[in-house]
Amino acid sequence: MSKYIGILTAGGDSPGLNAAIRGVGKAAGGFYGMQVIGFRDGFRGFMENRTMELDSNTLSGILTLGGTILGTSRDKPHRMPVGGKLLDMTDVMVENFHKHNLDVLVCLGGGGTQKNALRLAQKGLPIITLPKTIDNDVAMTDITFGFDTALTVATEAIDRLHSTAHSHHRIIVVEIMGNRVGWLALGAGIAGGADVILIPEIPYDVEVVAEAIRRRSHGGKRFSIVAVAEGAMSKEDAAAIHAAEKKLASAKSKAGAQKAEAELEQLTAQHTGNTLRLASQLEKLTHLESRLTILGHLQRGGTPSAADRLLATRLGTACADLIHKGHYGVMVAARGDGTEPVPLEQVAGKLKRVPLDHPWVIAARQVGTCLGD
Numbered sequence: 001m002s003k004y005i006g007i008l009t010a011g012g013d014s015p016g017l018n019a020a021i022r023g024v025g026k027a028a029g030g031f032y033g034m035q036v037i038g039f040r041d042g043f044r045g046f047m048e049n050r051t052m053e054l055d056s057n058t059l060s061g062i063l064t065l066g067g068t069i070l071g072t073s074r075d076k077p078h079r080m081p082v083g084g085k086l087l088d089m090t091d092v093m094v095e096n097f098h099k100h101n102l103d104v105l106v107c108l109g110g111g112g113t114q115k116n117a118l119r120l121a122q123k124g125l126p127i128i129t130l131p132k133t134i135d136n137d138v139a140m141t142d143i144t145f146g147f148d149t150a151l152t153v154a155t156e157a158i159d160r161l162h163s164t165a166h167s168h169h170r171i172i173v174v175e176i177m178g179n180r181v182g183w184l185a186l187g188a189g190i191a192g193g194a195d196v197i198l199i200p201e202i203p204y205d206v207e208v209v210a211e212a213i214r215r216r217s218h219g220g221k222r223f224s225i226v227a228v229a230e231g232a233m234s235k236e237d238a239a240a241i242h243a244a245e246k247k248l249a250s251a252k253s254k255a256g257a258q259k260a261e262a263e264l265e266q267l268t269a270q271h272t273g274n275t276l277r278l279a280s281q282l283e284k285l286t287h288l289e290s291r292l293t294i295l296g297h298l299q300r301g302g303t304p305s306a307a308d309r310l311l312a313t314r315l316g317t318a319c320a321d322l323i324h325k326g327h328y329g330v331m332v333a334a335r336g337d338g339t340e341p342v343p344l345e346q347v348a349g350k351l352k353r354v355p356l357d358h359p360w361v362i363a364a365r366q367v368g369t370c371l372g373d
């Protein structure tokens, strides 16, 4: 009997999402003869039962498109804004699943989506996920789709910033996406030859960064490129946030927890604009003019790289194979040239940070890049 599949894309968009939708859809529909529908705008559209036909027509011509034809949102099933309130809408989603006689729901997303997918799986829904995000921070997979494209965009940006930094004898601080991990800043920083790379995993000392820039300046190189991950922080900020997190974890009363949460929120809010502050601190400390470039959503838009199209197609078709076998409750992870189903419990709530002894960290240090520590 033919199987019925629902697909949704959730969280921040990422190059390669359409290639993945096409991979699942073509293999499931064309190869295995299953029926496929899409839900619009992530878990929000699933809850509101807004669907889109995914047949050979709609799946054609989307391989090279950026974004997601289904649309996306950051809505969470268990805390969804509805009528001015945050409501748990998981039961409505379970109803919609059955309304469409689905056999499985495929969720394409990053860390948040893996958690949300597990919540639905715990309500009894058969779920399969695929790992996407430009941040590359999903646990238990070698890589996520979207990362390679964003890495290329950020590297090209650093290449371009080099000539203007050099001409004006300036420091150019370039902020690269990655609010919790530094894969993108580290990778693009190394590939683009940044002089300083700052990532969340290695809290920095601004004086160490300034000294590295001054040393270059004294050696005749009167410009520097500083690649900074969005979530990079000074040693002082990291210590304050760590202490607030500890306070929150050990809070004994509701009031204590609320106070600790407010403190943590305030510290996190202060962190916004951190890169701008860093650029002006460096200007003062080095007496070199500095400029800030925030790459922002440029890194997420546009056509996916060949590597991302290939990865998304591999993961998407492997997902259809798992559906055919009735193997649910897993994320399709990239493992070398192949794929591997990993139970959602092993993925949800985990973060793949850059290990401090990762070969990229070692290589960066060996070519003389300052990591701020």
Ligand code: F6P
Residues within 6 Å of the ligand: 012, 074, 110, 133, 134, 135, 177, 178, 179, 230, 300
């Ligand atoms: O999770 C991917 C990501 O691009 C992060 O690097 C970034 O901090 C965040 O999304 C931005 O989210 P939004 O598009 O919702 O502002």
